[in-house]
Amino acid sequence: DTGVSQDPRHKITKRGQNVTFRCDPISEHNRLYWYRQTLGQGPEFLTYFQNEAQLEKSRLLSDRFSAERPKGSFSTLEIQRTEQGDSAMYLCASSRSGTWNTGELFFGEGSRLTVL
Amino acid sequence: AQSVTQLDSQVPVFEEAPVELRCNYSSSVSVYLFWYVQYPNQGLQLLLKYLSGSTLVESINGFEAEFNKSQTSFHLRKPSVHISDTAEYFCAVTARLSGSARQLTFGSGTQLTVLP
Numbered sequence: 001d002t003g004v005s006q007d008p009r010h011k012i013t014k015r016g017q018n019v020t021f022r023c024d025p026i027s028e029h030n031r032l033y034w035y036r037q038t039l040g041q042g043p044e045f046l047t048y049f050q051n052e053a054q055l056e057k058s059r060l061l062s063d064r065f066s067a068e069r070p071k072g073s074f075s076t077l078e079i080q081r082t083e084q085g086d087s088a089m090y091l092c093a094s095s096r097s098g099t100w101n102t103g104e105l106f107f108g109e110g111s112r113l114t115v116l
Numbered sequence: 117a118q119s120v121t122q123l124d125s126q127v128p129v130f131e132e133a134p135v136e137l138r139c140n141y142s143s144s145v146s147v148y149l150f151w152y153v154q155y156p157n158q159g160l161q162l163l164l165k166y167l168s169g170s171t172l173v174e175s176i177n178g179f180e181a182e183f184n185k186s187q188t189s190f191h192l193r194k195p196s197v198h199i200s201d202t203a204e205y206f207c208a209v210t211a212r213l214s215g216s217a218r219q220l221t222f223g224s225g226t227q228l229t230v231l232p
Contacts, residue, residue, distance in 0.1 A: 004159070033219065040125070042206050042222030043160070056219065091160070104150070105220060107160040 002026060004108035006092050012114045013082055020078045021111040025094030032075050033105060034067055035091040036060065043091055049075060050097055082115045089113075118143040118209045122223035129197055130231050137192040137226045139181075139207030149190040150208040150220065151181055160206065166190065177201075202230045 005024045013019050025032050030051050035043035046065070047057045051072035061067075064082075069075040079086055089112050093105035119142045129135045141147065151163040164175040171183040181192045190207060207223040 040224065042120075042122075042208075042224050043220075045219045045221070048219060093160075104162055104165060105160075106162075107152075109157075109159040 004092055004094050004106055006090075006108040006111045008111060009109065010112045010114075012116065014116050015084060016081055018078065018080045019082055019113060020076050021090050021092075021113075022074060022076050023092030023108060024074045025092070026106055029094035029096055029106070030072065031095045031097050032069055033093040033095070034075070034077050035093065037089040037091055037110070038087075046077075079113070082113075084115045087113055087115045118147060118211060118221045120207050120209050120221055120223035122207055122226050124226050125224065126227045126229070128229045128231055131199055132196045134195050135193065135197050135201075135228065137205050137207075137228065139190045139192065139223060141188050141190065141207070141209045143188075143209060143211060146212045147209045148212060149181075149183060150210075151175075151179070151190070151192050152206045152208060152222075154204045154206065154225075156203070163192075163205070197228070197230045199230050199232060201228060203228060 007022045011019055033048040034046040036046055037043045045058050046061050047067050049069040052069050064080045067077045089110040091110045093107045095105050121140045123138045149166040152160045153163045154160050164173050166173050166183040174180045179194045181190050183190055204225045204227050206225045208220040210220050
């Protein structure tokens with residue numbers, strides 16, 4: 001399967017714990033995005049990388065959130081000291097860059113976080 | 117910045133009936149427009165997109181959407197729906213930028229339920 005893969009698919013944690021999600025993009029895609037989706041809402045942009053550089057971060061991304069993409073391949077999204085409000089589906093997407101990039105994103109199936 | 121409004125959160129319709137899912141957007145610059153579909157327990161998938169040229173775009177499974185610049189709309193239609201079309205549909209927009217586009221802004225989604 002050459003699609004975007006995310007791990008774990010489900011994570012249940014207690015408030016105050018740290019969690020980390022991993023995303024493996026489509027191999028030839030140099031752009032990687034993280035979105036968050038809560039119940040009844042559309043995905044909300046969190047951050048994106050071009051290769052290993054984090055080029056943009058949403059104000060939704062508080063200091064407890066950090067994302068990395070070492071070597072421009074897979075990415076991790078870490079949430080420290082989780083709060084109940086962090087419960088959501090965390091989506092990863094990838095795309096190509098370049099003048100012919102039309103903004104079409106390829107999404108993974110998401111990592112669902114439940115904070116108790 | 118861009119924004120997307122999907123006026124209907126839920127649309128129930130009987131099988132073989134026509135359906136229209138409404139989408140309006142706001143942007144100070146030219147945009148690309150997308151419809152994504154999310155089937156139960158699956159990731160978001162691109163359904164169709166408007167980039168340029170003909171304002172009427174079609175998907176492989178019979179959906180179509182028409183870009184109306186004066187009304188800033190991109191409504192999704194299908195003349196005859198099937199049970200398998202039951203899913204959540206998201207309208208999305210991204211700004212045309214010099215070079216390449218970046219993040220998508222999504223609407224809150226419309227749950228289409230096709231009834232037998």
